[in-house]
Amino acid sequence: MRIIKLKFSIFLPFIFLFIFSHVLHANDDPYPKNPKIDVINYIFDIKLSDKSDEIVCDVLVDLRFLEKGIKKIRLDLVKSSQKTENKGMTVLNVRSGENSLEFLHEENELWIYMDKVSIENERKKIIIQYKGIPAEGLKIANNKYGDRTFFSDNWPNRTRHWLATIDHPYDKAKCEFIVTAPNHYEVVSNGLKIEETHLEDNKKLTHWKQSVPIATWLYVLGVAEFAIQYVDKFDGKSIQTWVFKQDRDAGFYDFAEPTKKALEFYSNNIGPYSYEKLANIQSNSVSGGMEAASAILYSDKSVKGDRNKRWRNVVIHEIAHQWFGNSVTEYDWDDIWLSEGFATYFTLLFIEHEYGRDAFIEGLKSSQKRVDSFHEKNPNYTIIHDNLKNMKDVTSSQTYQKGSWVLHMLRGVLGTKIFWKGIKNYYLKYKDLNASTADFKKVMEEVSGINLTTFFNQWLYQPGVLKLEAEWYYDKSETELVLFLKQVQDGKVLIEMPIEIGVNYEENKQKIQKIQLSGASSKYRIKLENEPTNISLDPNLLVLMNNYIKKIEIK
Numbered sequence: 437m438r439i440i441k442l443k444f445s446i447f448l449p450f451i452f453l454f455i456f457s458h459v460l461h462a463n464d465d466p467y468p469k470n471p472k473i474d475v476i477n478y479i480f481d482i483k484l485s486d487k488s489d490e491i492v493c494d495v496l497v498d499l500r501f502l503e504k505g506i507k508k509i510r511l512d513l514v515k516s517s518q519k520t521e522n523k524g525m526t527v528l529n530v531r532s533g534e535n536s537l538e539f540l541h542e543e544n545e546l547w548i549y550m551d552k553v554s555i556e557n558e559r560k561k562i563i564i565q566y567k568g569i570p571a572e573g574l575k576i577a578n579n580k581y582g583d584r585t586f587f588s589d590n591w592p593n594r595t596r597h598w599l600a601t602i603d604h605p606y607d608k609a610k611c612e613f614i615v616t617a618p619n620h621y622e623v624v625s626n627g628l629k630i631e632e633t634h635l636e637d638n639k640k641l642t643h644w645k646q647s648v649p650i651a652t653w654l655y656v657l658g659v660a661e662f663a664i665q666y667v668d669k670f671d672g673k674s675i676q677t678w679v680f681k682q683d684r685d686a687g688f689y690d691f692a693e694p695t696k697k698a699l700e701f702y703s704n705n706i707g708p709y710s711y712e713k714l715a716n717i718q719s720n721s722v723s724g725g726m727e728a729a730s731a732i733l734y735s736d737k738s739v740k741g742d743r744n745k746r747w748r749n750v751v752i753h754e755i756a757h758q759w760f761g762n763s764v765t766e767y768d769w770d771d772i773w774l775s776e777g778f779a780t781y782f783t784l785l786f787i788e789h790e791y792g793r794d795a796f797i798e799g800l801k802s803s804q805k806r807v808d809s810f811h812e813k814n815p816n817y818t819i820i821h822d823n824l825k826n827m828k829d830v831t832s833s834q835t836y837q838k839g840s841w842v843l844h845m846l847r848g849v850l851g852t853k854i855f856w857k858g859i860k861n862y863y864l865k866y867k868d869l870n871a872s873t874a875d876f877k878k879v880m881e882e883v884s885g886i887n888l889t890t891f892f893n894q895w896l897y898q899p900g901v902l903k904l905e906a907e908w909y910y911d912k913s914e915t916e917l918v919l920f921l922k923q924v925q926d927g928k929v930l931i932e933m934p935i936e937i938g939v940n941y942e943e944n945k946q947k948i949q950k951i952q953l954s955g956a957s958s959k960y961r962i963k964l965e966n967e968p969t970n971i972s973l974d975p976n977l978l979v980l981m982n983n984y985i986k987k988i989e990i991k
Contacts, residue, residue: 464823465768467604468510472503475602475609476559484586484617484659489576492567493525495600499562501554509562512596512603513546516568523571524597532562544596564600573597575721579660580736581682586617586659587721587733592769592830595652605765606870608649613657616641622662624678626655626730628712646729648710648868651765656728658717667692670699671708676715679739683718686741691716691751693743694790698755701786705856707863710763716751725750727757727779749783756782764863767870769830770821773896774871776831777819777839784840800844800977803837807980810834811901815926819896820873841980842895848978849891849934850884858883890932895980898929902981904953907988910967917962917971918990921953930956931981938975939968946975 479496499509516524530537530548540547548562570576573594579585588598596603613625619640627646634640646655663684665677675695679687695716703709711730719733726733732754738747760782761775780803788796810817810833819834819842847855862871862879877892903925911918917939923930937949939962951960973983 466823466825467769469604469606470510470602471606472501472506473499473509473602473607474502475499475607477610477612478599478601479612479614480599481614482616482657484615484621486584486618489569490567491570491574491598493565493599495564495566497562497564497600499560501556501558501560504554504556506550506554508547508549511546511548511564511600512544512593513541513564513566513600514544514571514597515541517543519543520571523569525566525568525570525600527564527566529565530562532560537562546600566600568598570598573599574657577720579680579720581680583661583680585720586621586657587719588655588657588728589721589726590653590655590728591722591726592653592827595655599652599655601652601655603652605651605653605769606767608651608765608868608870610646610649611655612643612645613655614641614643615657615659617659620661621659622664622678624656624658624662624715624717624731626650626711626728647712648729648763650729650762654727654729654762656717656726656731656733658719658731658733660719663687668696670696670714671703673709673711674713674715675699676713678715679718680736683739687718687739689741690739690743690747694748694786695751695755697790698752698786701789702756702759702782705785705860706759706782707860707867709758710868711758714755714758725754727754727761729758729762749787752786753779753783756786759863763868764866765870767872769824769827771871771873772821772830773819773835773839773842774873774876776836777842780836780840781843784844797977800841803840804980806833806836807838807841808901808982810838811899816899818899838895838980845895845933845979846880846888846891848976849888850880850886854884894929894931898927900925900927900929902931902933902979904973904981904983904985906973906983906985908971908985909988909990910964911961911990912967914961915963915965917949917960917964917968919951919960919962919971920957921951921960922957923953923955930954933979935979936974936976937962938972939964940970940972941966941968948975 475497477498481494483492514524516522516526527541530539535551537551538549573590575587575589593603595601615623616639619634619638623642625644627644630645631643661681662678663681665688667675667677677688677691713730715731717731717733718736718739720736722733723735756779760778766772766774784796784799787799817834819839858880861883862876877888881888905922905924907920909918932954935951935953939947939949949962973985
């Protein structure tokens with residue numbers, strides 16, 4: 437007992453230091469999360485006008501207090517001020533029922549003070565009235581044809597410029613948009629349209645309701661003079677196209693493919709589609725695609741009328757997001773690869789399914805070029821961020837392309853069958869919820885029985901790419917291939933991975949051998965009955981690496 441006490445007393449300061457440093461690290465998170473509050477639903481009642489860019493909004497926030505004793509809540513909402521050139525929102529009133537609530541609105545934060553201290557699991561509805569001209573988040577501008585439009589542009593955290601919300605992925609909520617606008621516009625949003633009513637003074641009210649919780653960056657609003665096509669149905673849910681009226685024919689042609697095929701592929705291989713419809717929408721607020729749940733925005737340049745490969749792949753990517761990023765959402769921006777890396781790889785998986793293996797390999801090679809190029813300029817960059825401070829850094833080639841390669845390598849390590857089983861389990865466990873990289877890792881370990889700590893650490897939490905120098909010769913006396921491998925990548929990270937060796941013989945015959953890569957340099961002896969004409973590393977393109985290989989002569 438005395439020895440135990442002595443050992444404990446020696447290490448006690450270190451234990452406290454570890455706990456203290458862990459707490460400090462957790463507190464470095466720049467976003468003030470409050471898991472004691474859960475928003476269930478937002479109802480945005482918005483009035484738009486052609487006479488002014490000012491919006492008038494009443495937001496009903498339906499929330500639950502998960503603990504007692506809460507006296508105030510915090511929402512994100514950019515305040516109008518001279519600093520913002522008078523763009524932003526001015527809060528007019530906050531109330532709960534008949535009771536007015538005190539509030540403090542400073543810069544990007546709206547603090548609302550409760551009329552009474554909360555009770556655990558208490559539901560409360562708060563209505564916030566405000567107006568203003570959005571600096572960002574909602575783009576009010578003429579499209580390429582000179583027609584006035586209103587389109588959301590929330591990515592990644594710009595919802596706060598026009599909607600009072602918890603503007604962070606960790607708190608997913610349902611949403612409704614009740615939009616009053618001049619009646620020459622059509623209005624599209626998340627979920628299902630449950631009302632469209634013509635009002636006096638040439639106004640029209642349109643009500644959309646999203647019944648599945650989603651992150652705020654996925655809230656969408658599009659108001660324009662649209663041509664609308666109800667293309668087809670998938671699992672009883674409407675597939676729609678919304679394009680500028682001038683692009684009717686070209687847009688209807690472009691977006692009809694491969695939308696339904698992608699929905700079927702992901703549903704069959706991952707799990708059920710979460711949302712009430714799927715609309716492809718031409719807009720002038722995004723430059724590529726934005727995966728808003730059930731209502732995807734694309735650039736006004738996306739409509740070409742030729743179903744070209746570039747925009748076809750964007751459509752596939754944004755549909756893949758409906759499963760990863762939208763339904764299964766990262767709990768924190770640090771894990772953005774769970775959205776972008778997944779959507780990028782599952783785009784390639786659909787391409788492999790629909791257009792063939794060669795197109796899939798072409799996509800992998802293209803991704804590797806972007807990974808290598810980015811790494812040369814940013815050698816210390818890791819896929820998983822560490823309490824990201826600046827949202828302009830949230831995505832890069834590594835979160836997309838290297839993240840995609842991580843999944844491809846994981847598939848190679850586990851085998852295709854186990855990989856898909858893990859993906860299905862992960863999706864079904866976290867469908868319409870939040871997940872972390874640790875959550876994904878745990879699921880894949882459970883289905884495979886393999887400890888993936890080293891794999892995840894070296895590819896996600898450490899920078900770098902694998903570079904190998906290889907030399908080989910054939911030992912005729914022992915009938916063995918002798919292979920020397922040396923890791924020569926920059927940095928201190930040494931990769932441990934199974935690597936395939938392609939052993940080539942005459943008449944284009946090839947046999948595959950497997951080795952386990954570990955250490956800075958290694959020597960392998962592989963029993964072969966005949967001398968090969970050549971060998972190659974990773975012939976099936978399963979590992980993200982660059983390699984140089986040569987045959988040497990041994991006298």
